[in-house]
Every structure is written in structure tokens, then in C-alpha cells.
Amino acid sequence: MAGRILIVDDEPAICEMIGFTLAGAGFEYDTAASANEAERKIADRPPDMILLDWMMPGPNGVELARRLSKNSSLREIPIIMLTAKDDERDMLTGFGAGVDDYVTKPFSPPELMARIRAVMRRAVPHATGEMLRVSGLALDPVGHRVEADGEELKLGPTEFRLLQFFMSHAERVYNRTQLIDLVWGPGVYIEERTVDVHIRRLREALAKGGYDRMIQTVRGAGYRFSNRD
Amino acid sequence: MAGRILIVDDEPAICEMIGFTLAGAGFEYDTAASANEAERKIADRPPDMILLDWMMPGPNGVELARRLSKNSSLREIPIIMLTAKDDERDMLTGFGAGVDDYVTKPFSPPELMARIRAVMRRAVPHATGEMLRVSGLALDPVGHRVEADGEELKLGPTEFRLLQFFMSHAERVYNRTQLIDLVWGPGVYIEERTVDVHIRRLREALAKGGYDRMIQTVRGAGYRFSNRD
DNA sequence: ATATTTTCTTAACGTCGCGGAAACATACTC
DNA sequence: GAGTATGTTTCCGCGACGTTAAGAAAATAT
Numbered sequence: 001m002a003g004r005i006l007i008v009d010d011e012p013a014i015c016e017m018i019g020f021t022l023a024g025a026g027f028e029y030d031t032a033a034s035a036n037e038a039e040r041k042i043a044d045r046p047p048d049m050i051l052l053d054w055m056m057p058g059p060n061g062v063e064l065a066r067r068l069s070k071n072s073s074l075r076e077i078p079i080i081m082l083t084a085k086d087d088e089r090d091m092l093t094g095f096g097a098g099v100d101d102y103v104t105k106p107f108s109p110p111e112l113m114a115r116i117r118a119v120m121r122r123a124v125p126h127a128t129g130e131m132l133r134v135s136g137l138a139l140d141p142v143g144h145r146v147e148a149d150g151e152e153l154k155l156g157p158t159e160f161r162l163l164q165f166f167m168s169h170a171e172r173v174y175n176r177t178q179l180i181d182l183v184w185g186p187g188v189y190i191e192e193r194t195v196d197v198h199i200r201r202l203r204e205a206l207a208k209g210g211y212d213r214m215i216q217t218v219r220g221a222g223y224r225f226s227n228r229d
Numbered sequence: 230m231a232g233r234i235l236i237v238d239d240e241p242a243i244c245e246m247i248g249f250t251l252a253g254a255g256f257e258y259d260t261a262a263s264a265n266e267a268e269r270k271i272a273d274r275p276p277d278m279i280l281l282d283w284m285m286p287g288p289n290g291v292e293l294a295r296r297l298s299k300n301s302s303l304r305e306i307p308i309i310m311l312t313a314k315d316d317e318r319d320m321l322t323g324f325g326a327g328v329d330d331y332v333t334k335p336f337s338p339p340e341l342m343a344r345i346r347a348v349m350r351r352a353v354p355h356a357t358g359e360m361l362r363v364s365g366l367a368l369d370p371v372g373h374r375v376e377a378d379g380e381e382l383k384l385g386p387t388e389f390r391l392l393q394f395f396m397s398h399a400e401r402v403y404n405r406t407q408l409i410d411l412v413w414g415p416g417v418y419i420e421e422r423t424v425d426v427h428i429r430r431l432r433e434a435l436a437k438g439g440y441d442r443m444i445q446t447v448r449g450a451g452y453r454f455s456n457r458d
Numbered sequence: 459a460t461a462t463t464t465t466c467t468t469a470a471c472g473t474c475g476c477g478g479a480a481a482c483a484t485a486c487t488c
Numbered sequence: 489g490a491g492t493a494t495g496t497t498t499c500c501g502c503g504a505c506g507t508t509a510a511g512a513a514a515a516t517a518t
Contacts, residue, residue, distance in 0.1 A: 016415050016416055020410055028404065108330045108331050109329065142402065143400045143402060143453065156475085156477080157450065157477090158476080158477065191478070191480090193480090194479070196494065196495070196496090197478075197479085197495095199495090200496065217493095385464080385465055387465080419467065419468090420468065423466080423468070425507090426466085427466085428506090429507070429508095446505070448475075448476080448504065
């Protein structure tokens with residue numbers, strides 16, 4: 001499970017081709033044919049990165065970028081602009097609007113992938129699909145496996161996502177509402193106590209290697225993943 | 230990293246120049262002056278990579294690329310397009326036809342070599358037409374055969390491609406959308422559940438040697454090919 | 459061309475695992 | 489010891505997956 005990327009381009013053919021390239025590299029992707037559609041999809045489920053075409057009918061790419069940069073929870077999503085012209089002025093306005101990098105059409109798949117990886121490593125390291133390791137625990141997002149001291153642990157989908165989140169956000173307390181938002185996703189409304197149940201199940205699974213101690217309760221505040229006791 | 234490269238260009242001078250560069254880097258090479266000649270030579274002895282000129286009298290480069298991509302044993306041969314114009318539309322039709330990278334004329338020998346090496350590194354496992362082996366399973370991309378412990382297995386075209394994909398992308402989870410993209414090809418729209426059916430058939434075929442266990446279901450995420458349980 | 463076979467795709471149904479809520483038990487704070 | 493926060497267990501419904509069958513399409517043979 002390497003990150004999800006949203007491709008915004010009005011030409012379906014371009015979306016398709018880029019999507020194919022991304023899929024080959026193990027990324028999930030979604031497409032949007034306009035800035036408006038993109039905005040809806042982003043609000044619905046924020047991607048880990050956005051590939052944004054400059055020239056589009058209706059609101060153009062920069063406008064969308066600017067609007068996103070105004071939203072505090074979405075401004076962190078890295079954006080790569082796809083632009084036909086390498087006009088310096090356009091690039092400058094883009095950077096002002098929170099664009100992280102540019103790729104000039106025509107581009108080759110390897111070139112695009114290199115840019116994507118570079119930006120991702122910088123902005124959202126957890127979406128690169130690299131192994132997460134904390135002491136004896138190893139989580140492989142791509143292969144969907146978790147190992148404790150070389151021995152595989154079996155955990156359900158939600159426990160897997162929960163552990164993945166914790167391992168990439170260690171040493172920090174999250175309350176139940178935050179966990180629901182960040183692990184279940186925005187727009188999912190479940191009871192806060194349900195989090196407890198999944199914490200329990202995760203602990204149970206980790207107990208095999210004695211790593212359940214890393215899921216720590218901070219009374220009145222939430223939970224924390226830490227390798228210190 | 231030696232390999233045989235087929236240069237397809239109607240201008241003998243260019244063939245010669247590229248060939249000289251390749252030979253200097255330790256590659257073997259062959260040349261073809263037209264798409265038709267190239268097709269014959271490829272059928273006769275598939276090269277490890279193709280350098281394909283865009284503009285040629287008769288059937289042009291993209292057409293050849295598209296024809297190759299229809300042949301399951303030849304579709305994996307990486308292709309680098311040589312194009313004089315960096316026209317966006319041309320590039321896109323190229324990607325659809327299974328082109329791996331582009332080099333725009335005029336190009337320098339070092340640049341070309343860099344691209345060749347990059348594409349080869351990426352495509353190595355499934356490009357060379359070499360046998361794919363994972364534990365007792367052996368898949369021969371050229372001869373279109375699959376053997377389990379020396380005994381031949383009979384599987385349909387789609388199952389063959391699916392297995393070929395899995396064997397060259399082991400230990401990685403792919404969801405149904407990605408599999409459709411990567412095994413059926415971009416621009417093919419079929420029901421996600423159809424993947425299940427082909428997974429079933431593949432498992433059924435592999436069950437003969439007990440290798441069905443290698444096609445693993447990762448609930449909520451997709452499927453994975455793995456020799457570990 | 460036509461017939462035959464093979465294979466692909468879809469749809470329908472059965473099964474099973476997982477998520478989520480509720481209920482109860484326990485621990486902590488003041 | 490009251491009140492609140494968290495741990496633990498259980499159970500039901502939903503949804504994901506497996507499986508089968510049948511019609512459509514494509515490939516092959518006649």
C-alpha cells in the first residue's frame with residue numbers, strides 16, 4: 001500500500017497513461033477531469049499527492065492549488081504541476097500557490113516517477129511504501145505484512161492500518177477522535193469506544209513478541225506509540 | 230548488463246551511429262530499416278530491447294509498438310522511442326502502445342546510454358524473456374509454458390498473463406483495479422469481480438502441484454503472490 | 459463462410475471473517 | 489467511595505471473497 005495519488009487532467013487519455021505508470025510503480029490512483037471534480041474527491045478522501053494539469057477548462061490548476069493551500073488540513077498535500085510550457089512566470093505563481101514541483105510535458109514515465117518519489121520522500125515519507133521499522137517490529141506497506149523479530153504477525157485490516165499509522169507517527173499522543181479521522185478517514189462516524197476495541201486487538205496481536213507495551217495509554221488524552229516505556 | 234538491442238531506423242547513418250555507441254558500451258545489436266523488417270527479426274530472435282524511430286516510411290513506430298504489445302510473449306520487451314518532435318499527443322499514443330521511454334532527437338550518446346540502462350534495470354526480470362522461477366514453479370514467457378515440478382500445467386491466456394505478472398512482482402499486494410490495469414492493460418474496463426474468477430482459475434490450475442497457496446488473498450487489500458505463507 | 463471449441467465476462471448465490479456496538483469488568487482520580 | 493476512563497468479552501450484520509453457471513465473444517478448425 002504505497003500512497004494514493006490523484007491525477008487531475010481534463011484529457012482522459014493522459015489520466016489513463018499516467019495512471020498506468022503509477023500502478024506499475026505500486027501506487028494507487030484516482031482521476032478527476034476538472035478542478036471542481038478534484039476538489040470534491042479531495043474533500044471526500046484526501047490523497048497523499050496530487051498531479052495537477054495546468055491548462056484545464058473552467059478553474060485552472062493554479063486556482064485549485066491556491067484554494068487547497070488555504071485549507072489548513074489540505075495544504076500539506078504535495079502537488080506536482082503538469083505544464084506544457086516551461087514559462088518562468090507561471091512557475092513562480094505556482095510555487096506561490098503551494099506547488100512542490102513541476103514536470104514539463106512531454107515527460108517520460110521514469111522522469112515523472114523520479115519527481116514523484118522525490119517530492120513524496122520530502123513531504124509524506126509514510127506514503128513512499130518503504131518499510132517501517134521500530135525496534136524489532138517491521139511493517140511492509142507494500143506486501144501487507146508485519147513481522148516481530150522475523151516472525152510474521154497476523155492482524156486484521158483495521159489493526160494493520162492502525163499500526164501503520166502509529167509506526168509512522170510515533171512518540172505522539174492522539175485522542176480517539178483524531179485516530180478515527182486519521183486511520184478510518186474523514187467522514188467516517190463511529191463510536192469513540194470502538195477505537196478501544198481495535199487498540200485491544202492490536203495489542204493482542206503484538207503481544208506475541210512482547211511489543212504490546214509500545215501501544216501506550218495516556219489517560220485522559222489518548223494513545224501513543226513509543227519504544228520507550 | 231549485456232544484452233541484444235534492435236535498432237529500428239530507416240536512416241542507415243543513424244543506425245550506424247547508435248550501433249557504434251552501443252557496441253562501445255558492450256551491447257550486441259542488430260538493425261532494421263523498417264517496421265516490417267523489424268517484426269521479422271523480432272519474431273526470429275527477440276532482442277532484449279528495441280530502439281524505435283518514430284518517423285519511418287510505411288508502418289510507423291507506434292504501430293509496431295502496438296502490434297508487439299498485443300503479443301503476450303513480446304509485450305514485455307522494453308521499447309525506447311526515438312522522436313524528432315516532442316509533440317505531446319505523439320508521446321501519449323506511444324505510452325498507450327507500451328513504450329517505456331522517449332529520447333528526443335537530437336540526443337547525445339551518453340544521454341541515450343543513460344536511458345537504456347535505466348529502462349533495462351527496471352525491466353530486467355520480465356524483459357529478457359528469461360524463465361521465471363519461484364520454488365517449483367517455472368514459467369517460460371517465450372515458449373508460453375508453465376511447469377510445476379517438471380509437469381506442465383495448462384492455463385488460458387489470461388491466467389498465463391496473470392501468473393507471469395505475479396511471478397515478476399512477487400511479495401507485493403495489488404488490488405483489483407491495479408491488476409486490471411497491469412494485466413489486462415490500460416483502457417480496459419471490466420468488472421472488478423472478474424478478477425476473482427481468473428484468480429480462481431489460476432488457483433485451480435496451480436493446485437495440481439499444491440502451488441495455489443502462493444496466490445494469497447489479503448482481505449480488503451487485494452491479492453499477493455508469495456512463496457511464504 | 460460456417461461450425462466448433464475455447465475462453466472471457468458477468469451475474470447470482472453461498473460463506474465466512476471482520477468491524478462495530480453494547481454490556482460488563484476493572485482501574486484510576488479526587 | 490463516587491464518578492469517570494479504560495479494558496475485555498460477546499454477538500450480530502455487513503461486506504468481501506469464493507464458487508458456480510450461463511451467455512457472449514473470440515479463436516480455431518472444417
